[in-house]
Amino acid sequence: MKRVYVNEQWCLGCHLCEYNCAFANSGESDMVKALKGKPIRPRIRVEGDDRITYAVSCRHCLDPLCIRSCISGALHRENGVVCIDHDKCVGCLTCVLVCPYGAVQAGPDGAAMKCELCLHNASGEPACAAGCPNRAIVYEEREEAKG
Amino acid sequence: MKKYLIIGGSIAGVSCVEGIRSRDEEGEITLVTAEPFSNYGRPLISYYLEGKTDIPRMSWRGEDFYEKNRVDVRHAVTAEKLEPEAKRVILSTGEALPYDELCLCLGSHPFSPRFEGLETVENRFFFTTLSDALALEKTVTKASRVLIVGAGFIGLKCAEGLRDRAGSVTVCDLAERAMSANLDADCAPILEKHLAENGLRLMLGDTVTRFEGQTAHMKSGKDVGFDVLVIAIGTRPNVSLLAEAGGSVGKGILVGEGMETSLPGVWAAGDCTESMDVSAGAPGLLAVLPNASLQGFCAGANMAGGSEKFDKGIKMNSIGFFGLHIMSAGTYTEPVYTELTDTGCKKLFAKDGVLTGFILLGDTARAGIYTSLIRERTPLASIDFEAVKREPSLVPFGRDYRAKKLGGAV
Numbered sequence: 281m282k283r284v285y286v287n288e289q290w291c292l293g294c295h296l297c298e299y300n301c302a303f304a305n306s307g308e309s310d311m312v313k314a315l316k317g318k319p320i321r322p323r324i325r326v327e328g329d330d331r332i333t334y335a336v337s338c339r340h341c342l343d344p345l346c347i348r349s350c351i352s353g354a355l356h357r358e359n360g361v362v363c364i365d366h367d368k369c370v371g372c373l374t375c376v377l378v379c380p381y382g383a384v385q386a387g388p389d390g391a392a393m394k395c396e397l398c399l400h401n402a403s404g405e406p407a408c409a410a411g412c413p414n415r416a417i418v419y420e421e422r423e424e425a426k427g
Numbered sequence: 428m429k430k431y432l433i434i435g436g437s438i439a440g441v442s443c444v445e446g447i448r449s450r451d452e453e454g455e456i457t458l459v460t461a462e463p464f465s466n467y468g469r470p471l472i473s474y475y476l477e478g479k480t481d482i483p484r485m486s487w488r489g490e491d492f493y494e495k496n497r498v499d500v501r502h503a504v505t506a507e508k509l510e511p512e513a514k515r516v517i518l519s520t521g522e523a524l525p526y527d528e529l530c531l532c533l534g535s536h537p538f539s540p541r542f543e544g545l546e547t548v549e550n551r552f553f554f555t556t557l558s559d560a561l562a563l564e565k566t567v568t569k570a571s572r573v574l575i576v577g578a579g580f581i582g583l584k585c586a587e588g589l590r591d592r593a594g595s596v597t598v599c600d601l602a603e604r605a606m607s608a609n610l611d612a613d614c615a616p617i618l619e620k621h622l623a624e625n626g627l628r629l630m631l632g633d634t635v636t637r638f639e640g641q642t643a644h645m646k647s648g649k650d651v652g653f654d655v656l657v658i659a660i661g662t663r664p665n666v667s668l669l670a671e672a673g674g675s676v677g678k679g680i681l682v683g684e685g686m687e688t689s690l691p692g693v694w695a696a697g698d699c700t701e702s703m704d705v706s707a708g709a710p711g712l713l714a715v716l717p718n719a720s721l722q723g724f725c726a727g728a729n730m731a732g733g734s735e736k737f738d739k740g741i742k743m744n745s746i747g748f749f750g751l752h753i754m755s756a757g758t759y760t761e762p763v764y765t766e767l768t769d770t771g772c773k774k775l776f777a778k779d780g781v782l783t784g785f786i787l788l789g790d791t792a793r794a795g796i797y798t799s800l801i802r803e804r805t806p807l808a809s810i811d812f813e814a815v816k817r818e819p820s821l822v823p824f825g826r827d828y829r830a831k832k833l834g835g836a837v
Contacts, residue, residue, distance in 0.1 A: 286833040288826070327820050334829065336821060339837050345795075348442070348724065349717035351468040352480065353487035368484050370474040373791060377745040377754050378717060381832065382793030382819055386752075424836040 281360040282421050284324075284397065284406050286334050290416035291326070293333035297408035297417055298322035301337075304398050304407035321388060323395040324408045324417075335408065335417055338362060338383040338395040342424060346375040346384060354392070363396050429454040431730060432516060432524055434506045434668070435532030436460025437469060438716050439697025439723035441488055443530045444496050446727020446735070454731065457499045457524060459506055459516075464557055465490055470716055472560040476588030485557070509672040511690045528692055528730035531680060532723060533665035533699035535714060539658045544638035551656040554585040563589065567655055570594050574643055574653035576635055578605045580746060582659030586627050587748050597651060598622075599630035599643075609744060609755045613765070614772045614788050618753065625749040664699045664712065677701045679712055684736045686726035694730055696722035706741045706757035706783045706801050713740045739802040745791070752791045757784030757801045764816040775816060780807050793819040 299315060301322040308314035324337035340362050347355045347362060354368035355375060371390035376382075387393030397419075398406045409419035431447055431454050433440045440458055447456060467485040474480045486492075493500045501518070508517040515525045537553035545551065550566050553559050563585075567573060571593045575582045578600035586596045600607070604615035605622065619629055630645070637644040643651040664679035675681045675689035679701030686694050686702075697719035704711040718740055725735040743756035760778035767773075771789020775782060775797070782800040796819035799805075811823035821829055831837070 283836060285835075286829075288829060288833070327822060329814075329822050332822075332826070334821075334833065336833065339832065341837055345717070348720040351470045351716050352474075352485070353468065353489075368480070370471060370479045372470070372474075372745055372747065373752060373754070374717065374745040375795075376791060377743055377756070377794050378798055379793075379795035380799035381821065382796045384795070385792060390750075422834075422836060 288334035300407040300411040304403040345378040432526035433458040439532035439719040442723030443727035446724040450731035473584035473588035531695040535662035535698040575657040577659035597628040601634040603632045694726040696726040
């Protein structure tokens with residue numbers, strides 16, 4: 281399946297992916313209205329130190345620990361994409377406890393929140409990759425070698 | 428065609444079905460469960476009382492799970508006897524079910540010491556099943572004074588779930604601190620203060636010596652009046668079915684890395700088992716939902732001829748009380764990092780060059796990076812541990828690790 285992949289040597293650390301992610305998941309059609317003056321809650325995060333930067337978002341693991349560990353069954357797969365059923369989630373954050381990449385977080389209402397590859401929002405494909413100026417983030421098919 | 432038999436319909440049993448079906452679409456699966464309800468996560472019962480979920484939403488893998496996976500499921504039935512030579516299990520209905528591969532997902536039962544006068548208490552409950560939660564829901568009113576014995580996970584989650592339904596909620600525990608199995612003396616007071624601010628009455632270092640109707644006589648000499656009693660002292664693995672059949676049992680059913688028991692063709696998973704805790708380097712009871720799920724899947728896949736391993740087991744918990752999140756994992760060996768404020772704490776423990784445990788209270792963001800270090804037994808010398816201590820991120824893992832994890836399917 282297609283996933284979001286990161287080429288860290290090309291990341292400029294511009295944080296545009298975070299803004300595009302927050303906007304795509306805001307439900308608003310106007311970026312200014314969605315983001316201006318508000319704390320943004322992106323599902324992708326740029327991290328790094330004084331030498332390198334790169335973006336981290338859900339890996340949509342082949343054998344996701346979060347789905348196995350979810351106490352409510354809210355986390356599930358849709359055609360390989362790891363998704364959260366917001367109505368089932370009780371906000372226990374066991375998914376945050378087990379994700380090895382730190383890619384799941386508590387959302388504004390306490391329920392867990394993570395990248396769902398923009399499949400459930402108006403963007404239709406990952407807004408982070410589409411808007412990355414240096415193609416440091418790409419959305420593509422890569423070989424799935426388990427382990 | 429193989430005949431699979433699963434005893435237990437909670438998370439381990441359901442995950443065992445998933446494990447079997449990951450390799451064998453054809454085999455006949457029969458699942459026997461004492462539960463009248465379809466599959467649900469037991470830890471949800473306090474969220475049910477709190478109104479954060481309801482019975483339809485509590486279904487872990489959906490109401491159609493058994494049908495979709497072609498499982499012959501028997502609800503409200505128990506297994507009475509295992510006959511390993513004949514390879515069959517006798518049920519409470521009298522029926523004898525034959526098997527080629529059997530998985531015991533027997534769970535645990537609430538433990539209660541012998542309190543004098545307990546039989547004089549009319550409204551007494553445990554708090555481990557949905558049936559318990561429904562019974563409490565029926566009994567507790569805005570006028571009820573609830574007394575909970577046990578300030579561990581189960582007791583405190585029950586207290587949180589009942590706070591808005593009851594007149595008052597008191598929680599007592601013989602231990603000097605709340606959640607004594609998970610929190611140390613630095614972290615526990617923060618939780619205790621938060622619980623008190625949210626209306627719970629805590630009586631720590633004190634417990635009931637004798638019940639007399641609606642009065643609990645305490646060790647301290649105090650008397651506590653109550654209308655509803657919940658015993659939440661702890662649970663014990665259900666082992667008798669296997670033990671009586673001659674299988675090896677310690678504190679729980681002893682299993683190897685593939686979840687095999689000492690009896691051929693008999694596997695076990697979930698809270699009934701005792702398995703290797705990699706953070707302690709010794710077997711232990713790892714009775715939490717994520718492990719039940721991982722073990723169940725592993726057992727199921729192996730019953731169907733696979734070679735899966737459950738070899739990264741640790742205790743781990745994520746829980747919140749009135750908005751304060753607490754995560755803990757592994758074994759508390761030697762403290763290597765402490766951050767303590769009025770409203771939160773962070774403690775990391777390490778031994779022999781690997782992280783073995785942590786406690787996070789308040790800020791729990793990206794805790795999974797620590798959990799992963801424990802489960803994978805990552806040598807701390809191979810990463811910039813000083814940086815990870817302060818903030819969990821992937822920076823200290825280096826470029827190669829990131830290229831593999833962020834640049835490939837994992």
